[in-house]
Structure formats: C-alpha cells, structure tokens
Amino acid sequence: MPKEYRATGINLKGMPLGENDRLLTILTKEHGLIRAIAAGARKHRSSMAGRSGLFVVNDLQISVGRSMERIKNAEVLQSFVGLGKTLAKLTAAQYLSELALMQALSAQPQEELFLLLVEHLDRIQTAEDRHVLACLNHGIYHLLAIAGFAPQVHNCCITQVPVIAKRGVQKWKAGFSMVGGGVVDLDYLDSDNSSDLGSGIGISDIGSGGNPHQGDRLDNNQERGEGLMLESIYNRISHYLTASELMAIQELAQTDLADNILEIPPKDWLAVERLLRAYAQYHFDRPIQSSALIDNCFFNI
Incomplete structure (x- = not known):
C-alpha cells in the first residue's frame, strides 16, 4: 500500500487516544475496515471534532505510518444528525453498526456492505418514531443476507x-x-x-x-x-x-417495506427483533451489545 491513499468511509467507533486525539474504526468502500488516528479531534474547536463523530461519512486522505494510520484530511460527505434526536434511533443505528463490524473485512473493498449500512441508517434517521423498530428489523435482515445468513x-x-x-x-x-x-x-x-x-x-x-x-x-x-x-x-x-x-x-427481504407492514404493531416487531437477534448471535457467535437497550427504547411505543 502507498504511503498515502484516499477512501470514502463512515465512522463506526471512536475512542480517546492521548490528550487530544481519537482512534477511529472506519468502514471504507475501497479498503474495508481501517483504524486511523484523528489527530487533534478532541481539541476545543478542532476542525476534526465534527468529522470524527459517530456515523459521519468522510472523503478521507489517509497517511500510512509505521504502526498506525492517520487521517491527513477529511471532508464531510454525509452526516446522520437525525440519529441523535431520540435514543431509539441512536440505539437502532448502533445495533446495525455492530452487525456491520461483525462481518466487515480489512484490506479489501467492502462497497456493498458500506452502501447497505448507509442506506439503512438513512431510513432510520428519517423514519417516524413508531416505524423505527420496523426499519431496524429491515436493516438486520439485509445485513444478515449480505453476510450469507439470511x-x-x-x-x-x-x-x-x-x-x-x-x-x-x-x-x-x-x-x-x-x-x-x-x-x-x-x-x-x-x-x-x-x-x-x-x-x-x-x-x-x-x-x-x-x-x-x-x-x-x-x-x-x-x-x-x-x-x-x-x-x-x-x-x-x-x-x-x-x-x-x-x-x-x-x-x-423486500427492498422497501409497504405502509401496511410498517404499521404492524410494535409488540410483533419486538418479537421479530428478538428472533433475529438470537439468530445473528448464533451465526456470528458473539453478543450484540446494543440490543440490551431495545426493550427499554421501544416498550412504550
């Protein structure tokens, strides 16, 4: 790999690194899963602060170091600010990102997975509150399908x-x-x-x-x-x-959910989510951490 490369990626995880930096886990179309340092992202008024946020899609210029890659430049292409408006939407988005991380590969293109995740995050962001659970199940099923476990x-x-x-x-x-x-x-x-x-x-x-x-x-x-x-x-x-x-x-399995399907009662969608959750955990052989909040988020809808 050259000393620098460009990629389009979405931030799926972030953690503090030192006093001022953040270490990001990014799903890119061109190179799959990468981990890169966003230098100065934790500084007050840093231009990288917003660009290193969760679920932000950036056009990235990555510098390859001896032990760790660094983000040399990032231009925001898309951000899902609507996901933070309710706990239900944020939880659903984190749930789908976990499923994407479970199957994402490094050092090879992951365009189909990237596009599918972005599509379903956008659906959750724009969904009415009472439809978020249906949209979550829709995304879970499609992510299972792309992994070969439908x-x-x-x-x-x-x-x-x-x-x-x-x-x-x-x-x-x-x-x-x-x-x-x-x-x-x-x-x-x-x-x-x-x-x-x-x-x-x-x-x-x-x-x-x-x-x-x-x-x-x-x-x-x-x-x-x-x-x-x-x-x-x-x-x-x-x-x-x-x-x-x-x-x-x-x-x-449909590309879009019909209106009458979206209106299926939340208790039924909760039952479907529990089934798909168990099915995903069975095949990926690991727990979905975000699912712990599902019942609290959607019980009273």
Whole structure:
C-alpha cells in the first residue's frame, strides 16, 4: 500500500487516544475496515471534532505510518444528525453498526456492505418514531443476507412447503429453527403428511424373511422412527411466530417495506427483533451489545 491513499468511509467507533486525539474504526468502500488516528479531534474547536463523530461519512486522505494510520484530511460527505434526536434511533443505528463490524473485512473493498449500512441508517434517521423498530428489523435482515445468513422465511426449512400466515385462525403459530435456518410449518408436521418425512428411514426395505409377524414389527418400527424424527424436529424449534409476526419477517427481504407492514404493531416487531437477534448471535457467535437497550427504547411505543 502507498504511503498515502484516499477512501470514502463512515465512522463506526471512536475512542480517546492521548490528550487530544481519537482512534477511529472506519468502514471504507475501497479498503474495508481501517483504524486511523484523528489527530487533534478532541481539541476545543478542532476542525476534526465534527468529522470524527459517530456515523459521519468522510472523503478521507489517509497517511500510512509505521504502526498506525492517520487521517491527513477529511471532508464531510454525509452526516446522520437525525440519529441523535431520540435514543431509539441512536440505539437502532448502533445495533446495525455492530452487525456491520461483525462481518466487515480489512484490506479489501467492502462497497456493498458500506452502501447497505448507509442506506439503512438513512431510513432510520428519517423514519417516524413508531416505524423505527420496523426499519431496524429491515436493516438486520439485509445485513444478515449480505453476510450469507439470511433465514429462510417463506418455505419451511424442513419440508420446503410454503408457510402461509393464517391470520383468521385463532392461536395459529409457525415455528423457527436456529439450526435449520428458518421457519417451520407446524401445520404440515401436525398433519397426516408428516408421515412423508419418514419415507427415507429405509425400514420398509428390510425383507420379512418368511416370518408372518415380521411385517407387523417393521410397521411398528417405522412408526416409532417417524415419531422420533418428529420429536427431533420439534426439539430444534427455538421460537414460535404468530401470524402477524410471520407476515412481518416474510416482508423483510423486500427492498422497501409497504405502509401496511410498517404499521404492524410494535409488540410483533419486538418479537421479530428478538428472533433475529438470537439468530445473528448464533451465526456470528458473539453478543450484540446494543440490543440490551431495545426493550427499554421501544416498550412504550
């Protein structure tokens, strides 16, 4: 890498360094994740103070030092001042930045991740307060998708049968399996069709050997095998979704959320967030620190 280079990046983390400087963690389009010193950023009236703020997008000129890179110049391209207007918006933004940091790579282009994060931060910034939670879930799903972990939400992850939310059926629910990677059609598993799941066990291929009672024993063994298979499937279900929650999570793959989806009650979006949070932590194998404030921020919306 040359002694100096240019990059477009968004500040995702910052910490004090010495008396006057800040050490920034920046997601850049061209070079991925970098850590650079913003010299003098903590000085009163420093021109770098605003440019080193959280969620500020800069056109950067970076100087490569022996042990640490330094920001030689920074010009603000975009700032998300609206994110600081409410704790809910700030928490949602920090949540998405954590997910971006979990998957961002260094020393290689990360343009798709950069653009996706900036897009969803802007949506959160401009969203009405009652829609912030829906926008957060939208961003979580898309960041999981770009990491290759998008959950399967339209077809059952076990049977591949389409799962349709039945809003008119009281107490209707669908399952969700972390291990399976998606929704589980409980209606199908509880129906007579569930016997099809045991067709691959292979018990029926065993010959009776001329014993007149052997066939009965094989039938009993097959039924027992199918029962154990269903029990194993049910044991893998980690969450249950109501019809409204399933509708919400199925719409998250869309580029934009329709108005009727945005108006799904906050309690349903909270349930979806908890599911996606657990799913993200399962795949990234680390906790999402910002999620600790979610319940407090959105409980009374």
